[in-house]
Amino acid sequence: DGGITQSPKYLFRKEGQNVTLSCEQNLNHDAMYWYRQDPGQGLRLIYYSQIVNDFQKGDIAEGYSVSREKKESFPLTVTSAQKNPTAFYLCASSSGRSWDEQFFGPGTRLTVL
Amino acid sequence: KQEVTQIPAALSVPEGENLVLNCSFTDSAIYNLQWFRQDPGKGLTSLLLIQSSQREQTSGRLNASLDKSSGRSTLYIAASQPGDSATYLCAVPNSGGSNYKLTFGKGTLLTVNP
Numbered sequence: 001d002g003g004i005t006q007s008p009k010y011l012f013r014k015e016g017q018n019v020t021l022s023c024e025q026n027l028n029h030d031a032m033y034w035y036r037q038d039p040g041q042g043l044r045l046i047y048y049s050q051i052v053n054d055f056q057k058g059d060i061a062e063g064y065s066v067s068r069e070k071k072e073s074f075p076l077t078v079t080s081a082q083k084n085p086t087a088f089y090l091c092a093s094s095s096g097r098s099w100d101e102q103f104f105g106p107g108t109r110l111t112v113l
Numbered sequence: 114k115q116e117v118t119q120i121p122a123a124l125s126v127p128e129g130e131n132l133v134l135n136c137s138f139t140d141s142a143i144y145n146l147q148w149f150r151q152d153p154g155k156g157l158t159s160l161l162l163i164q165s166s167q168r169e170q171t172s173g174r175l176n177a178s179l180d181k182s183s184g185r186s187t188l189y190i191a192a193s194q195p196g197d198s199a200t201y202l203c204a205v206p207n208s209g210g211s212n213y214k215l216t217f218g219k220g221t222l223l224t225v226n227p
Binding site for chain 1 (some may be wrong): 118147155156202219
């Protein structure tokens with residue numbers, strides 16, 4: 001089945017720890033995205049990548065880092081510098097053409113203990 | 114800066130009713146508009162993508178319209194069912210027309226009562 005997988009589904013982090021969220025797609029998409037979703041707010045873009053070995057900051061990149069070493073994978077690291085990391089994190093991908101849909105993974109819920 | 118507003122924030126209807134969800138955006142220079150569905154604790158499911166050259170797009174009981182000049186889109190759901198209960202989100206590309214960066218509305222929480 002083609003699609004986007006995210007792991008883990010639930011993640012707990014202690015204060016001061018870095019954690020990495022996984023996102024993998026087998027849709028052969030060039031573009032990948034990370035969003036954050038908080039209750040009562042719309043989705044906000046953290047980082048996006050239009051092609052392998054390239055990525056750009058979104059609207060709320062502070063405290064996060066990414067890499068894009070493979071077309072299929074776009075991991076997100078939530079660093080200790082992110083002051084309020086508890087949220088629902090969604091990964092998405094698209095072909096990268098401006099007229100194409102974005103498809104989303106099932107999400108990872110991160111909770112800071 | 115693109116802003117997206119969805120009205121109403123929540124809607125409760127009896128099963129079988131036809132309903133309309135609204136989405137408005139401030140910058141009409143868009144390539145397309147996308148409607149999504151989100152179930153509690155889940156990711157987003159793409160429902161419909163309307164290109165800027167289209168006025169309507171249909172999928173089953175769903176029909177989405179787009180009026181770029183007025184900055185509005187509507188999602189029409191016919192003969193609603195309890196399984197339609199979810200949050201519905203619309204999203205448009207940011208100003209400049211790039212599909213790389215979407216701006217989302219906060220969504221409409223739909224409850225269809227049996």
